[in-house]
Amino acid sequence: MSFVLNTPDDVRVMLETIGVSSIDQLFLDIPEDMRLEKISGMPGRLTESQAFRHLGQLASKNNEPPSFVGAGAYNHYIPAAVDHLASRSEFYTAYTPYQAEVSQGTLTAIFEFQTMICRLTGMDIANASMYDGATSLAEAVLMSSRTSRKNKIVVSETVHPHYRQVLNTYAWANDLSILEVPTSGGVSDISGIKQALTDEVGAVVVQNPAFFGCIEDVKSCAEAAHQHGAHLIVVVTEAMSLGLLKPPGELGADIVCGEGQSFGNPIGFGGPMLGLLAAGKTFMRSMPGRLIGKTVDHDGKEAYTMTLQTREQHIRRDRATSNICTNEGLCALRAAMYLSLVGTSLQKLARLNHTAASYLMKRLTDEGYARVFDMPFFNEFVIRLDNARDIVRRMEQEGFLMGLTLEQYYPDMEDCVLMAVTECTTKTDIDNLVTTLKNTV
């Protein structure tokens, strides 16, 4: 398959115009020892139909049964209109909206997205997206550190283990020191955080709902942080929770970051994702990433444009707030479409997530499985099963991806399984899971 358009005739005339005898002549600047005659070791070329067949075969090698795994990527129903609208090629084949006059589609939609994220998080400003929840946390910490000029960060172990790993990588690269505080009862250990807080600490990071699914006491965390002049950064990995729980902004968060994949984006084996970053007004000039602002055009007509671009790399270069250029624009667009479609029904949808999850919890505890944390949860929780790893494996064979075993991340949580439930799971699905589990054990 080829997408080149030039005919042999075209080529001949163009070479003549340029004044060379062959295409080879156009590559003479490349020293001989660097030239390639051809790329070696490539598999044979496919036609479109062959490619389709081949990819179909690969897709069928992914054998995921019905899943109760969350842990930062959630299976929510995506309304058909989202796929339909997001696949309009004027949206997805466009570049970054530098030329505002021909990008009002993208710009307006991202402005809507920013608005929605502000409302959901309770913050003043949201940017046009980051790569994913983990890097948005890293950049949130960098932003906090830039403004506080402090380089110690306290991080609760309620934050997703992968996110903490990414934060550690960025912290190492920026000479920030991370102090992790173990959890207590499934949520952040406030007294542990208080002990770790000194005047050298610039920020405290907690996750809500916590990695274990439990709902955090964000307000107390905020109070503890603010008493020491530190920022409170709240991480959200399950964006759907923002539809039901109190927004972090109302509870004292200074910065909210996290993952927006739950809004209209498929899980896609972990990417593309949708990083969210929102903060109070004081962070406006320090915010990384694109910001879309409202303005007017020459005739006074309402228009949208990228603004405060002097923060960004293409102008500020080594003094930019970040190096980010391409972000997750189409994923943000999908989120805006999703939130427009679900709209005012979002709270009810979020509540259904919780209802289904609590039904599963009830069924499991009735069958004698131990609920590990006695805390309110949103749509995810931890259950204890003897020989959990073995059971999870056998359940896979029985047609259920039951959950995520936790000892790989928290060594003292042997036999613990993290399970997530969304609106895609019915009562029957849950009953079937429990029945199968009983028979498997």
Added chain:
Amino acid sequence: MSTIFDKSKEGKNRYSIPEWDGEFYDPIPETMCRENVSMPDVGEVDVVRHYNSLSRMNFGVDTGMYPLGSCTMKHNPKINDRVAALYGFTDQHPLAGDELSQGSLEIMYELSSMLCQVTGMSAFSLMPAAGAHGELASVMIIRKYFEKKGEKRNVILIPDSAHGTNPASVMMCGFTVREVPSTSEGDVDVEELKKMVDGDVAAMMLTSPSTLGLFDRNVHVIADILHRAGALFYCDGANLNAVVGRASVSRMGFDIMHVNLHKTFSTPHGGGGPGSGPIGVVAELEPFLPVPVVERSEDGYVLSSDRPHSIGRIHSFYGNFLVMVRAYTYMRMLGAEGLREVADNAVLNANYLRVKLKQHYNLPVDRICMHEFVINDEGMPNHVTTNDIAKRLLDYGYHAPTVYFPLIIPGAMMIEPTETEDKTALDEFIEAMIAIKKESEESPQLVLDAPQTTPVKRVDAVTAARKPVLQWEE
């Protein structure tokens, strides 16, 4: 241009949520719940019409020619989107386990392998979610490399012609930037470089071909200077479209590079992403790649984090997988010959435009170019600037080329046609550019007031920056 919020009306939303057909347990305490959530109150018809009309205000590659230099706005094959939408890919959870994810892992492994073949590098990581992310990861690898060696080097050299993400990435990793001047032809000034390379220099970042669309004939010399000083050589592979199948990046002397799947490998730009910026390294730097990596064992493909010297994780999962699916499909369809054909035609098209346009516009460097070239507004009559020309092109149905980059050429306009345009399309573009030149001479107001036919005219960026309004208000 009104937003979806402007179309809200109380009671319009009828999005149906399934009713729960069972008991309710364990309600969340009301004190933990929000009172309401203020989302748009519209019906599906409203949403469809709204985004439909928004899309028609956008210009994409599917609309017309998009000669945005350095961005490689080539055609996005539609089969890529069809396969990326397969249920087996879209619904696969990243933590489902190796056994259940063999399809995804095979694609990642084979894509990495093909990228190695194309560039000559020993290993690739697909984890970075964008080019700049790949640059950052590369600078992290450079830092880790010297840490392991026990050497403290603080400086990274960057040409003054570099893309802004280069110095920004360096800054995000604790190094300082030292700028290397370019010659008037846009090559690195090797004599100046020699004076700047000392034991404090960890690496140099170079875009190859350069940001002027030219191949720096001294690349080998530069590599030599750096390697003899114990420094590393990084390639910003944004311009790979010019040399894919024609040159080996590793034989140019580079130790580490990034590629952009959303440029060279045809995945859509999405209006600002998602992209994907895989990084490739020579064997010596493999231990530092981010984890997990995909390996092949007897039992199949596995994810492995057993790399004690890795820079660590840089993404919550494995990178932008659904973007990788598209790039993989593209590379399988083009094969070795098809990829070479890409570079051949990209370079042919650019040179044709260059030769034709230089008769009407100032061409600062007149030599055979690669896949893009730079003209500027020097000598334009009636105070017409590059910005004006760009805006007038919008009226002619083109997206503007890249403007005011690279910084070393004042008033730069960087034109990259890509290989997915034919001579007819190029001739039409040339005619438009000639017409604009004529207008600049004879009726300059048309150019100075452009664009006139787009959904909005020139926007007031000054007020947008002085008094930012970043969310919708009643």
Added chain:
Amino acid sequence: MSAIPDDLRYTKTHEWVRTDENDMNAECGITDHAQEMLTDIVFVELPDVDMTVNAGDQVAVVESVKAVSDVYAPVSGRIVEVNTELEDSPENVNNDPYGNGWIFKIEIKNAGELEELMDAVSYNEHVESGE
């Protein structure tokens, strides 16, 4: 032709200085030439009051839509006042660079440093030469 008042002193980096009678305090800003090059200014990052600075230190930042420019202290001393009006009206720097576009005032540490600054004629030559 940009305005270059005779009674002020100038730096190579396009700052101007207006001293009071006893050369105790210096009022500083950026020149007409500088604001012309930057075009519409959208934001001014002011220095902290009471900050001690050396001549040549970067103390403020001026942003336009498409560029960012550092502003340097022309002389050493202590920042005693900053022009907070610029927070709401950054355009004052464009409209009246030598008047209510002033940016900060320094309590001068060493009056001798004033000698090293350029006068209007020298600054004019400097601008003409294209720096």
